[in-house]
Amino acid sequence: MRRLMIMTTAMAGLATMAAAQEITVMSFGGAYGASQMEAYYKPYMAETGVKVVSVDADNPAIPIKAQVEAGNVTVDVVDLEPSDVVRLCDEGALEVLPIDELPDGADGTPAREDFVDGTLYDCAVGTIVYSTLIAYRTDRMGGLDSTADFFDLAKIPGKRGMRKSAKFALELALMADGVAPADVYAVLATPAGVDRAFAMLDRIKSEVIWWEAGAQAPQLLADGEVVMTTGYNGRFFDAMVSEGQPFAYYWPNQILDFNLFAIPKGAPHAEEAWKFIQYATDTKHLALQATYISYGPARRSSAAMVGLYKDGKTEIGPYLPTYPANMENSLTTSIEFWADHDIELSQRFNTWLAN
Amino acid sequence: MTGANPGPAAITVDGVPLRVALARAGRRGRLRAFLLVAPLLAFILVSFVVPIGQMLFRSVHNPAFAANMPRITAWFAATRPGTGPDEAAFAALAADLAEAARARTIGVVGTRVNYEMAGTRSLFTATGRKAAGLAPPYAESLPAADRAWADPALWGAMRIASRALGPEFYLAAVDRTRAEDGSIVPVPPDRRIHLALFARTFALSLAITLICLVLGFPVAHLLATLPLRRSNLLMILVLLPFWTSLLVRTTAWIAILQGQGVVNSALVGLGILAEDGRLEMMYNRTGTIVAMLHILLPFVILPLYSVMRSINPSYARAARSLGATSWTTFRRIYLPQTLPGMGAGALLVFILAVGYYITPALVGGASGQLISNMIAFHMQNSLNWSLAAALATLLLVAVLLLYWLYDRLVGIDKMKLG
Numbered sequence: 192m193r194r195l196m197i198m199t200t201a202m203a204g205l206a207t208m209a210a211a212q213e214i215t216v217m218s219f220g221g222a223y224g225a226s227q228m229e230a231y232y233k234p235y236m237a238e239t240g241v242k243v244v245s246v247d248a249d250n251p252a253i254p255i256k257a258q259v260e261a262g263n264v265t266v267d268v269v270d271l272e273p274s275d276v277v278r279l280c281d282e283g284a285l286e287v288l289p290i291d292e293l294p295d296g297a298d299g300t301p302a303r304e305d306f307v308d309g310t311l312y313d314c315a316v317g318t319i320v321y322s323t324l325i326a327y328r329t330d331r332m333g334g335l336d337s338t339a340d341f342f343d344l345a346k347i348p349g350k351r352g353m354r355k356s357a358k359f360a361l362e363l364a365l366m367a368d369g370v371a372p373a374d375v376y377a378v379l380a381t382p383a384g385v386d387r388a389f390a391m392l393d394r395i396k397s398e399v400i401w402w403e404a405g406a407q408a409p410q411l412l413a414d415g416e417v418v419m420t421t422g423y424n425g426r427f428f429d430a431m432v433s434e435g436q437p438f439a440y441y442w443p444n445q446i447l448d449f450n451l452f453a454i455p456k457g458a459p460h461a462e463e464a465w466k467f468i469q470y471a472t473d474t475k476h477l478a479l480q481a482t483y484i485s486y487g488p489a490r491r492s493s494a495a496m497v498g499l500y501k502d503g504k505t506e507i508g509p510y511l512p513t514y515p516a517n518m519e520n521s522l523t524t525s526i527e528f529w530a531d532h533d534i535e536l537s538q539r540f541n542t543w544l545a546n
Numbered sequence: 547m548t549g550a551n552p553g554p555a556a557i558t559v560d561g562v563p564l565r566v567a568l569a570r571a572g573r574r575g576r577l578r579a580f581l582l583v584a585p586l587l588a589f590i591l592v593s594f595v596v597p598i599g600q601m602l603f604r605s606v607h608n609p610a611f612a613a614n615m616p617r618i619t620a621w622f623a624a625t626r627p628g629t630g631p632d633e634a635a636f637a638a639l640a641a642d643l644a645e646a647a648r649a650r651t652i653g654v655v656g657t658r659v660n661y662e663m664a665g666t667r668s669l670f671t672a673t674g675r676k677a678a679g680l681a682p683p684y685a686e687s688l689p690a691a692d693r694a695w696a697d698p699a700l701w702g703a704m705r706i707a708s709r710a711l712g713p714e715f716y717l718a719a720v721d722r723t724r725a726e727d728g729s730i731v732p733v734p735p736d737r738r739i740h741l742a743l744f745a746r747t748f749a750l751s752l753a754i755t756l757i758c759l760v761l762g763f764p765v766a767h768l769l770a771t772l773p774l775r776r777s778n779l780l781m782i783l784v785l786l787p788f789w790t791s792l793l794v795r796t797t798a799w800i801a802i803l804q805g806q807g808v809v810n811s812a813l814v815g816l817g818i819l820a821e822d823g824r825l826e827m828m829y830n831r832t833g834t835i836v837a838m839l840h841i842l843l844p845f846v847i848l849p850l851y852s853v854m855r856s857i858n859p860s861y862a863r864a865a866r867s868l869g870a871t872s873w874t875t876f877r878r879i880y881l882p883q884t885l886p887g888m889g890a891g892a893l894l895v896f897i898l899a900v901g902y903y904i905t906p907a908l909v910g911g912a913s914g915q916l917i918s919n920m921i922a923f924h925m926q927n928s929l930n931w932s933l934a935a936a937l938a939t940l941l942l943v944a945v946l947l948l949y950w951l952y953d954r955l956v957g958i959d960k961m962k963l964g
């Protein structure tokens with residue numbers, strides 16, 4: 192009996208030790224999850240011996256919220272969109288992170304300066320930057336001189352595609368109307384600014400095809416349904432590089448958005464999780480992810496380290512939203528603004544659409 | 547004589563009165579029957595009734611403000627609507643803000659007030675961060691932190707939000723809001739969307755139902771009157787699309803109907819249309835109707851078919867032999883007999899069409915949006931689940947109302963699914 196007790200205690204001890212050597216990361220899966228596996232999980236497992244278990248969810252924020260509310264958290268690291276970071280952080284569902292412990296960039300830049308604006312929060316650290324931007328067919332039109340051309344039917348006739356949402360459409364309209372990216376949200380917060388954005392949209396309303404799913408934008412362009420469209424940079428990249436479609440990006444006034452790593456409140460291995468986040472978001476590993484998917488690294492210092500795409504011949508740097516030349520005149524989505532105004536503006540946008 | 551007299555009670559072989567034994571057996575039978583259905587009942591209760599009930603309850607109950615801001619909620623409860631805030635109110639607010647910020651619930655509170663007054667969520671989170679450092683008199687220090695705290699409209703919005711139970715989300719769902727004095731007024735015209743979408747949803751669903759009946763009736767008749775071997779072959783043509791993924795069928799229609807699609811290109815190639823005169827059949831109401839018709843057609847063909855199969859052809863022959871014209875025979879003899887199938891098919895199609903959302907989202911463009919797209923928006927994007935629940939409840943009530951109307955006019959017992 193005694194021996195049995197000693198044995199089981201020893202085994203239980205071993206089990207807890209083994210458990211500490213394992214963390215669970217919840218992310219979006221698909222091609223994106225595969226790129227995280229190659230760039231973060233596999234190197235981390237090889238270097239530290241800690242096992243990284245990858246779990247997928249359509250939107251990880253929803254199971255995380257449920258787990259925290261039920262007090263039964265099984266996930267150590269979670270990949271989130273900024274709006275969910277702000278919401279969950281304000282609701283106390285995420286651990287507050289010691290952001291200052293993040294390593295400096297490979298070129299010696301302190302972490303707080305190295306990360307692209309808006310990718311560091313109290314509760315989360317940015318990993319990738321993607322953007323919503325205009326792409327056009329090189330065989331149907333010459334190119335855009337400015338964002339205003341998108342809203343000019345006389346200069347460039349033909350249908351255009353736009354995402355069916357107030358978010359992105361209103362910002363793009365204001366920038367086309369000459370508002371500097373830095374002032375967009377200040378202008379959009381005033382009733383006159385909203386009227387101004389809708390007046391711009393009115394100019395092309397008759398010629399817009401509205402899309403909802405991300406895959407629709409490159410499809411509309413490939414089918415020749417539209418001569419240009421807004422869309423997510425990664426989607427166009429696949430069509431351009433993998434399928435050889437005659438598309439080109441128009442980078443100025445691209446609207447940047449992020450994905451971030453966070454630790455749910457009450458994560459079973461919070462300490463190990465923070466070590467993992469520090470490792471994954473250093474200059475080298477953020478750069479490595481771009482090899483597997485065309486999203487930009489959240490650190491500026493990573494740009495210099497980005498190499499060839501996995502096809503072995505495409506230089507991926509110029510295709511990334513964070514490439515220095517592409518970043519000029521870009522706009523960073525304001526999570527706070529949309530948290531405040533989403534319902535009001537979406538209602539007006541939907542009313543405008545319906546009439 | 548013996549039949550009229552009760553006489554000695556009948557006894558079973560083991561000495562129990564027959565009546566008792568029968569009752570016991572009956573009870574056991576009922577219990578066994580109940581135990582058989584109990585798993586299903588529990589399943590429906592747990593996976594259907596409870597979650598839907600909870601969801602619908604959200605449309606009238608949102609405790610986000612009251613639960614996290616107890617002091618100011620008490621002040622609102624103690625004062626009459628329209629009372630201006632005094633120092634006690636500001637002090638209660640400051641204390642609540644500081645505590646909610648510490649408990650990290652300030653975002654929840656801000657989101658709730660934001661539903662009543664746009665642009666206030668960040669006011670709560672920003673002031674929350676500073677609230678612990680504020681000093682009395684709060685009637686001065688709070689408005690000094692942000693002028694908006696002196697705005698009577700904000701106090702009106704907070705008063706509404708402080709009531710956990712209330713009809714506010716139903717007001718929003720029918721494009722109404724509360725004025726500062728508490729009276730109910732329409733929202734500004736550029737935000738009136740829900741009633742128009744409800745009307746459009748019902749009009750479109752009705753049109754689709756009628757077209758489905760007109761298109762499905764001859765097909766079902768053909769299937770029902772052909773010899774079984776040939777009609778089975780044709781039936782596969784009806785069922786094959788029925789078994790195909792909804793998304794595949796919707797995307798196929800995009801490829802066929804879009805501007806550069808099969809139909810337009812063929813017409814241009816034949817010289818019927820000019821290159822710049824291509825028909826717009828996709829990303830508008832036409833696209834929505836065509837794609838939804840195709841998807842919903844089997845739901846009217848199948849019940850009609852099974853009803854038509856069971857109609858005895860000798861009735862029609864009898865009518866003809868008595869001198870009725872073929873039109874009269876159809877109108878007076880055949881059509882009334884197909885009514886149960888038409889009713890079932892129409893009701894199925896209509897109720898499915900009212901809740902449709904992925905097809906309008908993909909092919910509807912701007913003019914093909916339906917109310918379910920709005921519900922999806924509030925469920926997935928804005929996360930205003932209370933408003934989504936209110937919209938869904940209104941839709942459910944409208945459908946039930948129509949169901950009741952159908953029962954009064956046609957009779958639900960006349961419905962036949964097959």
